[in-house]
Structure formats: structure tokens, C-alpha cells
Amino acid sequence: MSKVMIIGAGGVGNVVAHKVAQLPEVFTEIVLASRTKSKCDAIAESIDRPIKTAAVDADNVPELVALLNQEKPELVINVALPYQDLTIMDACLEAGVHYMDTANYEPLDTAKFEYKWQWAYQEKFEKAGLTALLGSGFDPGATNMFTAYLAKHYFDEISELDIIDVNGGDHGYPFATNFNPEINIREVTAECRHWENGEFVTTPAMSKKAEFTCPDEVGTYNIYRMYHEELESLSKHFPTLKRAQFWMSFGDSYLKHLEVLGNVGMTGIEPIDYNGTQIVPIQFLKALLPDPSTLGPRTKGKTCIGCVVRGVKDGAEKIMYLYQVKDHQDCYQEVKSQAISYTTGVPAMIGAKMILEGHWKKPGVWNMEQLDPDRFMEDMNKYGLPWKVIELDSFNLDQ
Known part of the structure; x- marks a missing residue:
């Protein structure tokens, strides 16, 4: 039971x-x-x-x-x-x-x-x-598992990691967030940090941009370097990493709206006085925006989330890319949700399954990559998030 x-x-x-x-x-x-x-x-x-x-x-x-x-x-x-x-x-x-x-x-x-x-x-x-x-979602979560799986099966030592999260979906709204607006906007507007040569390097939010072409005909997108929490645990648990970065795609419309909202103070997290009532601007903005859980029926397109890892195997350098592509409408047909919620919810179920079946049941507090990735990765394929791994001839996001 x-x-x-x-x-x-x-x-x-x-x-x-x-x-x-x-x-x-x-x-x-x-x-x-x-x-x-x-x-x-x-x-x-x-x-x-x-x-x-x-x-x-x-x-x-x-x-x-x-x-x-x-x-x-x-x-x-x-x-x-x-x-x-x-x-x-x-x-x-x-x-x-x-x-x-x-x-x-x-x-x-x-x-x-x-x-x-x-x-x-x-x-x-x-x-x-x-x-x-x-952190048993997608990023963090599946991306930690992707890194651990590549490190275990394809490398003797890993040196560089780029996590790339592309959402090629379109919900038709001028501005909306795919998950909780408060969390989403706080993430995007926070200072960027990436891991380089043994420390975190801080740069202004959204200040580094690159172009990335997703596999499987998902398309080409502008991606921006930002901080994401899995960098903290992955850089700790894979000490050979010389550089680790997180990238996410954003459309021009989203960024323009966010810039304007930021300029007028609507993304603020400090309470302000409005007619004698204390309100937090970002919480008020959340009330104005579409609820992410209602985006499912109107979101078309695909997500493509994966990890590019550079390292050494048998003395030779190699680059591997492990990724997962999910269609928003497939998710809606199955569980009445768009792919952002789906790609977070499925790894949560699998993480729970790993604990209850005893594979990951050990006392303490654990990040995903500290645990064996193989059964989790098998279950990703079984329960709706099939992944692929390919070798790349070259990879460079420095522009």
C-alpha cells in the first residue's frame, strides 16, 4: 500500500x-x-x-x-x-x-x-x-537526470554544461506566462549567474543572447542566458565542470511587455500603499494575467528542453546533446494541460515512483543528480516524455 x-x-x-x-x-x-x-x-x-x-x-x-x-x-x-x-x-x-x-x-x-x-x-x-x-520537475529535475545520465554513460569527465529550454508554443495572448506569473517574472528579472572556473559569475538579467536551432523541426529561437537553480547543485555535485550555463527562449513580444511592466513598477515585489491598502505590484499583475492552467486548449507548438555536455571519453573530447521534445496539444489531449505543466508534472510523478518503489528511498535531503538516473530515464520514455541523445560535431553559443 x-x-x-x-x-x-x-x-x-x-x-x-x-x-x-x-x-x-x-x-x-x-x-x-x-x-x-x-x-x-x-x-x-x-x-x-x-x-x-x-x-x-x-x-x-x-x-x-x-x-x-x-x-x-x-x-x-x-x-x-x-x-x-x-x-x-x-x-x-x-x-x-x-x-x-x-x-x-x-x-x-x-x-x-x-x-x-x-x-x-x-x-x-x-x-x-x-x-x-x-527539484523533481523538468528544469530542475529531468535536466539534472540528463546531465547525470550523460556523465555516467558517455564520459569519463565532464567539463561544460549548457541547459537549453525552448518553448516553441504560442497561446495567442499578447502577454501571458506558462507557469505561476509571480515565480516566472521573478526568475526572468533576477540577475543572471553562471558557473565559470570554480565560482558563480554575475551578469545583468537577459544580457547574453544566442540563436539556437532545435532538432526534430521544432525551429530556430533566440535564447537568453539566465540563472536557474539546478546550476547550484550540478556545479556542486560535478566538481569537474569548468562552465555551466542555463538558457531559455523568449519571444520579442514577451520581452517588450516585461520591459515596460518593469519600467512602470508592475513587477515589483515590495508592498506599496494604494488608497490605504497594501498591495504587492507583481501579485496584482498576476491577477490581471491569464491563469496558466487555462492555456492548454489554446497553446500550439512544441517544447524542446535538453542538455549539451562537453567532456572527455578515453582521452578524446566529445559533445553530447540529450533532449526531449513535447507537443502542447498532445499534452492537452491526455491530461487537459499545456506542455510546460506536463513536462514538470511527469518527472514529479516519476520521482515519487522512485521513492515509493525503494530505488531512491534513503534518509536525507537529495538533489536528483545524486541518485542513479537509469530507472528514471527509462520511466521518462514510458510515461510520456521520450528523449533522444545525439553526438554533436561542434557547439558554440558565444556570440
Whole structure:
């Protein structure tokens, strides 16, 4: 018997619930909890299998503990907001439940993407005999696995890593974000950091641009270097890396809107006074934008996300590219979601499966690349995210 509790009922929570429900032999019982129970109920109604729903405030540790003690799941899949990671981890420790998430903790009042807060829980989880798996989404998550898989099977030593995330989808809106607008905009507007020669080098947000042609006829896109949390753990766990960078595609319309919104203060995270009421500009902006979970039916095109790794095998330098292409409409047909939520939700389900089946169940706090990638990569192929690996003759994004 493996009972699982999913916390969070947004776009990713919807995908996780659907994918978990497809494997009754692994996930025998499912509880879906969120601050808004009606969201959970709507997801549960769309799935051909009984799912229990509950209301819970993920910022409230005693409330979380009470629900965990009542339901007694073996594992919590946290797909709530990254601000809530630590309260959910605290609750899991108190209730004796394994934990996993898809994005690292960040404080509400500052756009800081760091693992230090969660890594600090290592001893607590170890002593409690509980597993905490960090960042089992796509990036971070699958990209960590891609790097680990290439390092294990194709190289003796890796020296350079470029993670490239291209979304070739079009939702038809002048401006919208594919996942939580608050998190998305904080990520994009944060200072860029990349790993070079043993340290992180800081550059202005979106200041380095390159052109990248995706395989499998996905197309050619402008990609921009930005900071993403997996660089922190990958540079730590693969000490031979001399350089590691993260790139994401953005269209001109998205960037122009973001620039204007930033210029007028709408992306700010500090509260301001409006007619005697304190409001946070970016939270107000979020209320004006389309809900990412509603983009599924209108998003056309494909995503292409992968890792280019340079290193040495048997004394010779080589470059390998491992990537995954997903069609937005295929995702919508299967689970009523666009590909951004799908590509995050499927690895979350697989990470949960790895823990419950015992492959990754070991006390402590773990990043994905610290665990064996082979079964996870097999399951990517099995459960909707088939990947390919090719050798490149040359690769250069320095322009």
C-alpha cells in the first residue's frame, strides 16, 4: 500500500494527479490538497479514479501536520508555491512522511534561488529516517537526470554544461506566462549567474543572447542566458565542470511587455500603499494575467528542453546533446494541460515512483543528480516524455 498526498492544485498539480492516477499499482491511494478545495474537486472529477480532496493552508505547519496525521500518506508531493517548501518539510518531519518537490525554496520577500535553506535539513531528515527529494520537475529535475545520465554513460569527465529550454508554443495572448506569473517574472528579472572556473559569475538579467536551432523541426529561437537553480547543485555535485550555463527562449513580444511592466513598477515585489491598502505590484499583475492552467486548449507548438555536455571519453573530447521534445496539444489531449505543466508534472510523478518503489528511498535531503538516473530515464520514455541523445560535431553559443 502506497498512499500519496499531492499538495497544490494548479497546472502542475493537475498533471501530477492525472499521472499518479494512471499507476494504481504504485499509488494505491491519492489525496489532493490545496488552500482552495474546489480546485482539487475539479481535478478529481476529471480523473476516472477515486481521489480524496482536502483544504489545507500550506503556510500553516500545525494544519499540515493535522492533515498528514489524519491521512497518513507515505509521501508528500509538493507542487504548491516555492515559498511553502520549508513549512511542508517541517510538517513532513513532524508527521514522519517522506517529502519531494519540483522547485527550490525561495523567500517571499526577495527573489533568491538557493538550495541552502533546504540543504540545511539534511541532518533532520537523516535522523528521522526520511527521504527528501528536491527539484523533481523538468528544469530542475529531468535536466539534472540528463546531465547525470550523460556523465555516467558517455564520459569519463565532464567539463561544460549548457541547459537549453525552448518553448516553441504560442497561446495567442499578447502577454501571458506558462507557469505561476509571480515565480516566472521573478526568475526572468533576477540577475543572471553562471558557473565559470570554480565560482558563480554575475551578469545583468537577459544580457547574453544566442540563436539556437532545435532538432526534430521544432525551429530556430533566440535564447537568453539566465540563472536557474539546478546550476547550484550540478556545479556542486560535478566538481569537474569548468562552465555551466542555463538558457531559455523568449519571444520579442514577451520581452517588450516585461520591459515596460518593469519600467512602470508592475513587477515589483515590495508592498506599496494604494488608497490605504497594501498591495504587492507583481501579485496584482498576476491577477490581471491569464491563469496558466487555462492555456492548454489554446497553446500550439512544441517544447524542446535538453542538455549539451562537453567532456572527455578515453582521452578524446566529445559533445553530447540529450533532449526531449513535447507537443502542447498532445499534452492537452491526455491530461487537459499545456506542455510546460506536463513536462514538470511527469518527472514529479516519476520521482515519487522512485521513492515509493525503494530505488531512491534513503534518509536525507537529495538533489536528483545524486541518485542513479537509469530507472528514471527509462520511466521518462514510458510515461510520456521520450528523449533522444545525439553526438554533436561542434557547439558554440558565444556570440
